[in-house]
Amino acid sequence: MPDAAAHEADDRPDQAAITILYDARFELHDTGPDHPEQAQRVSAIVERLQHSASLKPWLRWPTFSAATRADLLRVHSPAYVELLDAEQAGVKPGEHRLLSTGDTVISAHSVAVAMLASGAGMAGVDAVMHQQSPVAFALVRPPGHHATRERGMGFCLTNHIAVAARYAQQHYAIQRILIVDIDVHHGNGTQAIFEADNSVFYFSAHQHPLYPGSGRASEKGVGAGTGYTMNVDVPPSSDEHILLRALDQQLVPAMRQFRPQLIMVSAGLDAHAGDRLGALQYSDRGYGEVATRLKQLAETYAQGRMVWLLEGGYVPLQNADAVEAMIGALLR
C-alpha cells in the first residue's frame, strides 16, 4: 500500500489512486421485490469502500455523464436502440415489465440507468487514458455482458464493457484491448460483439453447464477474429484454481503475442462461494489473486491501464468482500 499520509484529499487526482465510478441513480433501476438483481448489490460495495480506513484515501469518486445514443450505436444496432426507447416509453411509473428480447426487467428509469452505467465505463477509460489513475472501477447496475448487438437478456440492457471498449478505440486510438470476464456466466454478448474482431481479445472463464450455455473452449472467434476469443469451462463446485491456472498457462502466453494496450475486466462476482446464481466456490483471497495477476499483465503491456466493470454478484456483503480484496490487491 502506498503511503497515505501524503495524500489526504479524496478528490485529488493521484497516480496511485483508483477511480471509482458510481452514481446513486443506479438504484433507480427497479427490478421488483423478488428479483436477485437489486440495488443493494452495489450500494453494499460503496458503503464498504467509503468506510475502509485503508482503502478510502486512495479512491477518487468523480462525477460522469451517461452514454449517448451515438455511444451505444458503436456497439448496438439502430433497431435495438429504438426498441429500448419504445419499450421504455411504454412503462408506467411503478410498473415492471420484461424486455421483449430477453429476461431483463425494465422499470420507469431502466434505460436511462443502463446508459449511465455504460457512461461509467467510458469515464473509466477517460480516467486511465488521462492518467488520473492507472485503474478505474465502475460499480454499476444493471450488468451488461449478456447484451448482444441487438438483444438485451440476462438482466442486461446495454453492453457497458463493449461500449467502453469501442469508445477507447475511437476516442483514444487504442488498437488492442484485452477483456477478461470472470463472471460465473459466460459473457455471450461481449463475445458475439467482438468475435470477428482481432483488435479485442475476449477471455472468459465461467461455470459450465450454466446460463446462457455458450462459451465452449472450441469457440475461438470467427473470420479475422479467429484466435482472439478464449473460453475456459469451470465445473460446478470448483474454487478459483482453474481460473488462476488458465490466466497463467493460457492467457499470459497469448498476451505475449497480442500485447494489449488496455485491459478491461468484466468483474462479475457471482462465482463467489455462496452466491445464489452460480455453484462455484471462489474465495476473497482468490479474487485478490486474480487482481494481482491482471495488474501484472497491465503493467507489462498496458502502462498499468485497467478498467474494471461490475457485472453479476448477488449477495451484497459478499460483493463488498470481493471488491475490497481486489482493490486492496490493485493498490499493493
Ligand SMILES: [Zn+2]
Ligand atoms: Zn453472472
